[in-house]
Amino acid sequence: MAIARLTDAERDAALDKLSGWTLRDDGLAITRSLKFSDFNEAFGFMTRVALHAEKADHHPEWFNVYNKVEITLTTHDAGGLSMRDVAMAEFIDSVV
Numbered sequence: 291m292a293i294a295r296l297t298d299a300e301r302d303a304a305l306d307k308l309s310g311w312t313l314r315d316d317g318l319a320i321t322r323s324l325k326f327s328d329f330n331e332a333f334g335f336m337t338r339v340a341l342h343a344e345k346a347d348h349h350p351e352w353f354n355v356y357n358k359v360e361i362t363l364t365t366h367d368a369g370g371l372s373m374r375d376v377a378m379a380e381f382i383d384s385v386v
């Protein structure tokens with residue numbers, strides 16, 4: 291399904307309302323690194339996000355080692371950032 295890619299202005303406005311997210315060098319994704327108290331906390335967080343991602347049909351690219359989770363959000367169908375990434379980032383910000 292074609293999903294609209296954010297304009298640079300929309301992207302910058304979105305980044306302003308998010309916390310802890312940085313734009314990847316190529317401008318096509320946003321990333322955030324999280325540190326939890328232990329693996330159980332980290333994986334519990336990932337479980338919550340995974341269930342939400344499935345409901346939203348929008349899935350993060352992420353890396354976990356012990357209590358650290360590195361998350362990258364981009365919309366493959368848009369070839370860059372879309373409002374789905376912003377919505378997913380807002381959800382993640384609300385559960386960390």
Ligand SMILES: C[C@H](O)[C@H](O)[C@H]1CNC2=NC(N)=NC(=O)C2=N1
Pocket residue numbers: 347348349350364365366367368
């Ligand atoms: C078929 C399925 O709806 C699509 O592949 C969805 C699945 N999850 C997705 N997740 C992300 N991050 N980007 C997408 O374009 C995307 N597309």
